[in-house]
Amino acid sequence: MVARRKEKKSQNRIFIPLEGLNQTLENLSKHFTVWVPMPSGENEWSLEFKPLHRGCKILLDRQSTLPPKKVILPQGQTLIEYEYKKSESDPSKQDLVLREVIDESPIIVFGTRPCDVRGFLVCDKVFLQGRYIDVYYRARRLNTLFATLFCREADDACFCSSVGSGPADMEGSDIGITPIDGGWILEGLTDRASEIFSLCDCEAPDEKQIEDARRVQEEVRSMRVGNLRTDGVLEGVKGQFQNMELWRDIAESCLSCGVCTYVCPTCYCFTITDEPQGLRGERLRSWDSCMFYQYTQEASGHNPRPTKLERYRNRLGHKFSYFPLRYSGMIACCGCGRCIRSCPVSIDIRQGVERVREAHHGCVCS
Amino acid sequence: MWSEITKKLQETVQNIMPQVEAVIGWERGFNEIRIKPVVIKKEGDISKLVWNPFCVQNLSGYLVKSPAVIPREGRRVAICVKGCDSRSVTALIQEGFLKRDQIFIIGIPCSGTVDWRKVMKRLERSSVIHRAEIKDGRLMVEHAEGVEEIPLREILLRRCLRCVYPNPTVSDVVIGETVSPHIEKEDLYKDVEAFERKSLDERRKFWAETLSRCIRCYACRNACPLCICQDWCIAERRDPKWVTQKPTLKDILLFHGIHALHLAGRCTECGECERVCPMEIPVMFIKEKLNETTLRLFSYEAGIDSNLVPPLLTFNPHETGI
Amino acid sequence: MEEREKTKNNTEMRILGFLCNWCSYGGADTAGVSRLKQPTDLRIIRIPCTGRMDPLFAFKALISGADGVLVSGCHPKDCHYSVGNLYARRRFEVLKDFLPFLGIESDRFHYTWVSASEGQRWQEVVTEFSRRIHELGRNPGFDMNTNLVNSEAR
Structure with a gap:
């Protein structure tokens, strides 16, 4: 068992078969909150990122309607909780009790796309640079990992290649996901990935699968999405x-x-x-x-x-x-x-x- | 068929152009199934105008919402309307936001508009749409991954499937032939009735689940031609503070309650609120219920007769049973 | 039966009363001055006229978990401002019909007319409405603290 674990730790690539996705992510969810894209309602076209739950429908075949922005910047985030309490020393007065709320629980966002992660790189400039560091943002940002798809699903509205990114841009991501026949190849891009792979309990891909993935990645790298000119x-x-x-x-x-x-x-x-x-x-x-x-x-x-x-x-x-x-x-x-x-x-x-x-x-x- | 109507539309606009300040119509958006509103001010732009089942937007809001297209003294603004849109125009006239002689209404009978999300749902993978054509009740989409053929009825917006006023109720000129409604008037509120046969708990659960998707972008409110408070909506005021910034179900429901109750007896069921929702929440369903109520209690339908006063803006001292 | 009634009555319900300044508030005062016994579940808010009563007051209260909302004003044609209550009654009828659509019992909302001299009638109105709310039990409402959109993220 120990030996097997060790062997797993060293691996930098794993293969998740189509039917094994939910199980793999459920394994991970014991250690992390795992956010995945799923339909926002039963019959709806729109997708949004939500925390994984048992038997949920994970959809990686199109871009989500809402980006995973809310994982790090929730729509409503409590910064401080306060309460007025009767003062113990002077009952005619009230004391103000304050409690700062900083969330540092570990998170994996699975199935992001290069554009989604690029969004955080933009936000980082604002919240993590310069004289003022946003502690609430930082706490979540540092504890969040991204597993990003090599994106093949561009439509008429996409133009990531025009703004300094692209469908194969893995900047800011910790794991690259390559869709191949029968499943996905996950590839570690940062040091943090191997820790995750060891928790996944998945096999390493065989030669053919690695070759398939390489071909898909090449195809995606050669794609130019959008032709907007931004000079001037x-x-x-x-x-x-x-x-x-x-x-x-x-x-x-x-x-x-x-x-x-x-x-x-x-x-x-x-x-x-x-x-x-x-x-x-x-x-x-x-x-x-x-x-x-x-x-x-x-x-x-x-x-x-x-x-x-x-x-x-x-x-x-x-x-x-x-x-x-x-x-x-x-x-x-x-x-x-x-x-x-x-x-x-x-x-x-x-x-x-x-x-x-x-x-x-x-x-x-x- | 659509290109013929488009041609006629452009001719009509050409003729009236000298007398009007501007023409509000539709033009092609970033692909063939996405159409966007356009305000035509010079003759050279008339060729932009189109009409087809992708012309989803109700344009009447542009007549009243700031910065509105307002004609100078003695001139008019022309606006293209479908059946449902014409009721909004009437309602705005009714409530004194518009003067009938300030506008020139180009009515276009409409047999239903397309929900782009339903089209995308049919494509196996999202991809670039090269061409879309509607012929004999079917939509042909040519996209990067192949060709898809879909019966039109399956991709119409929900509002269109329950449309009883496909032909403009008010207009200065009508382009195209009269079409027959999708359903009978008696069936208009059968969805509401079916929903009301469910238990109270089921209903509460439905709304709790559905509305929990709401991100409060206020698109439903801003797209509504009759939500005329605009920048002064009580949902965004701090004093008095009705709704908090917290993304809780209570606040979401309260916002939708504000929207719906302020439209009670005024909503013309153009369905814009529902169409614009990025999270696909059936927002209009709430208003359908209120319209069912006002129809039953006051025999009133909004946006039909510009001489009537909306029922909640008036009273009847002799009313009994109320 | 009596036993059940009693246990139910042990918990106080949260009932809001919106009373018009000119008639019903006076009526409630008359009832109090005459020392007529009334249930204690009602919390009264004075409004200038039922015409001032925005249906959203009741709507907000009910979705926030109030167990009942009672509105009372001058009798029709007796309004201090002539017609305020005539406008109001149409709005109330619409609201009453609307509430069940969202899953809220229509009986949790009630409106009536009580004049300043009708202390006795006020007692009856309050007693009857409180009884009805006790019968319905607690309003599950829409939990005000469920942070649905980001519940998992918080």
Whole structure:
């Protein structure tokens, strides 16, 4: 047994057969919370990441509707719990009891795609760099592992190759998953992978399977998803900032709802509220969206982004100009296409970027 | 058939263009099954306009929601409407948000619009869609992995399968031939009735499970042409604070309760709330119940007669049994 | 039967009463001044008029776990503001019909009319409504602390 274990520890690749997936992940779930993509309802097309439970339906055949963002940035995250208690020394007074909530439990996200992980690489810049480190984000981020698919499921909305990523981009992932006939080959990419493989209780792949996987990976590596050009948009947004006709053209049909931001792996904006319940309560960090009027509403009543046009300009500008300018050129968009796909009025951010470039180059020429 | 109507539509717009400020219609989106709204302001753009069963959006919201397309004095805005959309326009006129003489309504009889998610569900793997064509009640999708043929009825939106007003109820010009409704009017609320035969516990469980998917993106609210509070919705106010930011079922249900009860007796069942939901929650079902109630209690249907007052905005002192 | 009644009555229910300032609140006061015996489950909130009563007040209370909501105002045609209660009664009827659709018993919501002089009637209304709520038992509501969206993540 010991010997077998040792042998397993050294392996850097394992094979999971089709029918063995649930069992393998259930083995892992004794040590980790395992998040997998599954249908959000019985007959629904949409997928979302949820913690694994016995007999659940794991679907790896298409991109999830909601990204795994909430694993690390939950929609509502308690930062502090508070309670007013009668003071022991002076009964006429109340003491405030505070408790910080930091979650460090280990997590594996299984079945992410390169774009999903890229989203966290963008968020890392914001939460883990510079003078202020976000302890809540860090606690979860450091304790989360990603097992990422070599992605073969690009559709019309995908454009990951255009924003510095690609369907075979394994940056930030700990394990690479290659779908082959009859199952998946898992490949360790970081030191943390071998520990997981030893818990999986799976066989090593044979030569043929390794060869199959290599071929699939090669195929995926050769794919270029999307043909958006982003050169010039950095200055373009600045140059076209006041050109409201352009922004009207791009965002006139926007409904000002939060779909694009909530399905986006890189949109990290949040709001902080105190949610009391009698004498106790919590300080909550929850998702916010720059597409909402309240997002920029000031206490005076003034709102610097009064209409959807300014708000859409901000979303596009932030992703393709302000963020890269601040963080050494990294575009804050992972090209997953979720905002395009889920938009109720089919607004295409790629088209927006193109319009900005056109308008800008037009300006330069004339 | 669709290209003929598209052609007629473009001709009509060409003719009225000199008299109108803008035309609100549909254009092709990022692929053939995704259509998006467009506001045409100059003649050169008229060729963008299309009409086919992928034209899902109800455009009437653009007439009233800021920054709305508002005509200058003495001019009009033209808008393309399907049967369901025309009821929203009537409801907006009814409630004083629009003036009838400010708008030019281009009505298009509609035999049902397509739910893109149902199409994607039929494709084995998500892939690039090259071409989509509807012919003889069937949709042909050519995609990167092959060709799929699907009977149209199987991919229509739920709202369309229970449509009783496929033809515009109000219009200045109608393009295309009158179509017959999908169901009889008596059957309109049979889903509601079937649901009400379930036990209270089952009903509560259904909503708890279904609504737990909600991410509160407020798309259902913002897509609703009759949710006219817009940026001042009580679901987002801090004072008074109705709904917290906590993602609990109670808060989600409260939001949907706010949405539904504010639409009681006003909802025209255009189904936009349900169509736009990224999590595929049957949001309109809640409103169907309220419409069933207002129909039974007050014999009132929203968005049919612009001279009537919605039942909850008025009263009748002689009412008995209430 | 009496025994059951008694055990049920041992736990106090959470019943909310929304009373209009001009009639029913006076009526409840009359009942109190006349020392009429009433159940103690009701918590009264005074509103200017039943026309001010947003159905969402009752809706929020019921999904948050209140066991019952009672609304009472001036008799129709006797409204201090002439017609407030006539608007209100349509809204209440709609709400009452709507609640069971979500799985909440329609009997948990009740509206009625009590004038300032009807102390006796107020006693009857409260007693009857409290009895009915006790019969229905606790409202399971929609658990306010179930964090469904991220329950696993928390």
